[in-house]
Amino acid sequence: MTDKPATEQELIVGIDLGTTNSLVAYCDEKGPRILPDDQGRAVLPSVVRLNESDGSAEAIGHEARATAIEFPERTIHSVKRLMGRGMQDVKNELSQLPYRVVEGEQNTARVAVGGHVISPQAISAMILMELKQRAEAALGKPVRKAVVTVPAYFDDAQRQATRDAGRIAGLEVVRMVNEPTAAALAYGLGGAHPHKNDSLVKEKSAGGISLSTKLNPEVCAEDAKPQAAVPNTQDPTPNTQSQTIAVYDLGGGTFDISILRLEQTENGAVDQVLSTAGDTHLGGDDVDQMIIQLVMREVREQFGEKLQFPPATQQALRKFAEATKIKLSNETSADIEIDLGDGKLYKRTLTRDELEALAKPWVDRTMDACKQALRGAKLTIEEIDRIVLVGGSTRIPMVVEAVGDFFEAEPYTALDPDQVVALGASVQAARLAGTRQGGLLLDVIPLSLGIETMGGAVAKLITANSTIPARASEIFSTYAEGQTKIAINVYQGERELVADCRLLGSFELTGIPPMPAGLPKLNVTFVVDANGVLTVTATEERSGRRARTQVVPNHGLTRDEVQQIERDSFAHAKADMDAHRLIDLRLNAKLDIRNINKQLDRVGKGIEPGYHDEIEAHIATVQGMIDSPDDQVDADVFQQAMHDMDHATIRLAEVAIAQTLKGDLKQ
Numbered sequence: 098m099t100d101k102p103a104t105e106q107e108l109i110v111g112i113d114l115g116t117t118n119s120l121v122a123y124c125d126e127k128g129p130r131i132l133p134d135d136q137g138r139a140v141l142p143s144v145v146r147l148n149e150s151d152g153s154a155e156a157i158g159h160e161a162r163a164t165a166i167e168f169p170e171r172t173i174h175s176v177k178r179l180m181g182r183g184m185q186d187v188k189n190e191l192s193q194l195p196y197r198v199v200e201g202e203q204n205t206a207r208v209a210v211g212g213h214v215i216s217p218q219a220i221s222a223m224i225l226m227e228l229k230q231r232a233e234a235a236l237g238k239p240v241r242k243a244v245v246t247v248p249a250y251f252d253d254a255q256r257q258a259t260r261d262a263g264r265i266a267g268l269e270v271v272r273m274v275n276e277p278t279a280a281a282l283a284y285g286l287g288g289a290h291p292h293k294n295d296s297l298v299k300e301k302s303a304g305g306i307s308l309s310t311k312l313n314p315e316v317c318a319e320d321a322k323p324q325a326a327v328p329n330t331q332d333p334t335p336n337t338q339s340q341t342i343a344v345y346d347l348g349g350g351t352f353d354i355s356i357l358r359l360e361q362t363e364n365g366a367v368d369q370v371l372s373t374a375g376d377t378h379l380g381g382d383d384v385d386q387m388i389i390q391l392v393m394r395e396v397r398e399q400f401g402e403k404l405q406f407p408p409a410t411q412q413a414l415r416k417f418a419e420a421t422k423i424k425l426s427n428e429t430s431a432d433i434e435i436d437l438g439d440g441k442l443y444k445r446t447l448t449r450d451e452l453e454a455l456a457k458p459w460v461d462r463t464m465d466a467c468k469q470a471l472r473g474a475k476l477t478i479e480e481i482d483r484i485v486l487v488g489g490s491t492r493i494p495m496v497v498e499a500v501g502d503f504f505e506a507e508p509y510t511a512l513d514p515d516q517v518v519a520l521g522a523s524v525q526a527a528r529l530a531g532t533r534q535g536g537l538l539l540d541v542i543p544l545s546l547g548i549e550t551m552g553g554a555v556a557k558l559i560t561a562n563s564t565i566p567a568r569a570s571e572i573f574s575t576y577a578e579g580q581t582k583i584a585i586n587v588y589q590g591e592r593e594l595v596a597d598c599r600l601l602g603s604f605e606l607t608g609i610p611p612m613p614a615g616l617p618k619l620n621v622t623f624v625v626d627a628n629g630v631l632t633v634t635a636t637e638e639r640s641g642r643r644a645r646t647q648v649v650p651n652h653g654l655t656r657d658e659v660q661q662i663e664r665d666s667f668a669h670a671k672a673d674m675d676a677h678r679l680i681d682l683r684l685n686a687k688l689d690i691r692n693i694n695k696q697l698d699r700v701g702k703g704i705e706p707g708y709h710d711e712i713e714a715h716i717a718t719v720q721g722m723i724d725s726p727d728d729q730v731d732a733d734v735f736q737q738a739m740h741d742m743d744h745a746t747i748r749l750a751e752v753a754i755a756q757t758l759k760g761d762l763k764q
């Protein structure tokens with residue numbers, strides 16, 4: 098009944114049936130995407146509130162979770178921990194579950210609410226049914242088949258229980274995919290490229306655009322609205338090479354590290370789980386607890402050891418601790434302020450460094466599991482081809498760094514770590530349904546990749562049709578004086594202006610020491626690896642500040658769309674080039690005028706009034722062109738005016754230099 102290829106028309110969705118959250122995704126020619134609910138929410142909390150009188154579902158998902166404190170004994174969460182398990186297997190779990198678990202037929206664990214005994218499969222089915230309806234609403238068609246993911250360590254009974262849950266929900270589970278395998282499939286792994294190493298096939302030196310010349314396009318200083326990278330999909334070129342992948346999955350309450358071998362065959366991906374390790378009670382919730390403990394300790398130190406924290410306060414503290422933790426993933430400090438009533442105000446700033454010191458033993462425990470998994474797989478670090486991050490807690494910078502240091506390679510972070518498993522499940526689903534035949538090939542980069550420069554132009558670092566893997570770097574600088582942060586917007590497309598290209602991702606390089614405009618040396622490096630994943634790194638070389646982002650450029654694009662983009666670029670080539678040229682001319686003209694004005698200030702009365710007026714007239718002409726609308730300025734005339742202004746100010750520059758030298762000698 099399983100694993101049979103579906104017909105062309107069948108819709109098969111991918112489902113991540115998680116312990117805490119569940120998601121449904123669909124993949125077509127454009128690639129995989131999450132199907133959100135009618136309020137745009139991607140995630141469905143895996144929580145069901147049961148009706149005491151008949152054992153039916155009273156609320157599923159967000160609503161059930163929101164009222165969990167009110168109805169603890171009939172709000173069922175973490176039911177995945179009970180799936181296909183006997184009472185014996187789950188006895189350690191029971192103390193953590195506020196609802197009743199009783200023994201059913203053949204020693205199985207079941208949930209008891211009111212007078213009703215309900216199987217974990219039936220409760221999981223309620224969640225699956227909700228996802229099925231969500232998918233049907235989003236796709237506008239009935240959905241009867243799904244690929245569902247399960248943890249790699251699930252045994253036959255647990256897998257069978259998952260399949261049964263699908264059946265109860267009216268879904269045929271056409272294939273079960275291991276969660277780490279799904280995450281790898283979302284990145285197109287397993288279809289290894291003939292050249293596995295990311296050797297440099299193309300290196301652009303910084304020479305093309307040097308800092309000292311005015312032709313240097315400057316990175317846009319203004320913040321562009323960040324936009325999430327479009328989830329990607331694509332068909333890796335099928336071949337027989339396998340890849341060894343480590344999948345590090347750190348969620349709210351569970352941690353799994355899996356090492357697997359993945360191979361693409363004619364019939365889709367074949368995985369072999371070499372080893373798994375982890376801890377079913379280790380996750381981001383522990384970090385929340387660390388913050389709570391810290392706050393409670395300090396509050397008691399300040400306001401009295403006997404101070405009590407009633408359950409409602411503890412619940413509020415938990416939410417607050419999680420928010421603080423999440424804030425510290427993006428910022429280097431977070432202000433904490435808790436009003437305890439009676440004029441008691443607890444206030445402190447928690448820095449990322451402090452949180453990292455607290456959480457270090459927690460991260461170390463996950464590293465111990467990584468060592469164990471490597472030993473289990475009988476592999477060395479060098480034998481791991483890729484590392485994929487899954488789970489919300491992998492957004493913590495310290496975690497990404499620790500994993501990178503351990504495996505001596507940069508982990509994959511391009512896709513949302515909460516969504517990557519569902520996306521991968523849908524990739525497998527699409528392969529089974531035969532809807533991915535038109536996927537993009539990975540041998541070449543189909544569209545140029547670059548960054549936004551000042552004035553809305555695109556500086557292309559990697560051009561279309563470059564062979565994969567590819568690498569390029571260029572040096573940029575700043576336009577504004579004393580700029581301490583630079584927004585890097587990564588674009589894809591063949592056109593010259595960002596307005597006509599596709600934004601893949603944005604990030605900020607912060608903490609640059611204030612310097613005069615043009616002095617910072619910003620090295621931007623693009624690396625597209627053998628799997629088509631693009632890593633963009635920006636380093637300000639004078640200060641050593643560095644930031645990076647990762648995206649999968651080919652997701653969300655069909656072959657037809659790529660061709661259309663190419664055709665558009667030909668059609669607009671002349672107009673685009675003119676527009677780009679005007680942007681560069683305006684930038685350079687502004688810099689020129691700024692310099693000339695500085696020199697005029699410096700020389701003061703050191704030049705005769707007639708010459709001064711002549712220079713002012715040139716400036717006025719060029720300024721007029723800077724201010725004119727595009728359609729009223731001819732680039733050739735503009736360039737000539739700049740040339741004339743340059744020529745006319747040669748003597749001014751000489752006088753200014755001579756005066757500076759004189760001044761220097763006097764000192």
Ligand code: AMP
Nearest residue numbers: 348349381382423426488489490492493
């Ligand atoms: P998951 O079980 O994969 O849904 O992961 C949930 C966990 O990820 C929770 O502990 C969240 O607090 C945590 N989490 C989500 N986003 C972030 C973030 N930006 N920084 C740190 N932890 C996060």
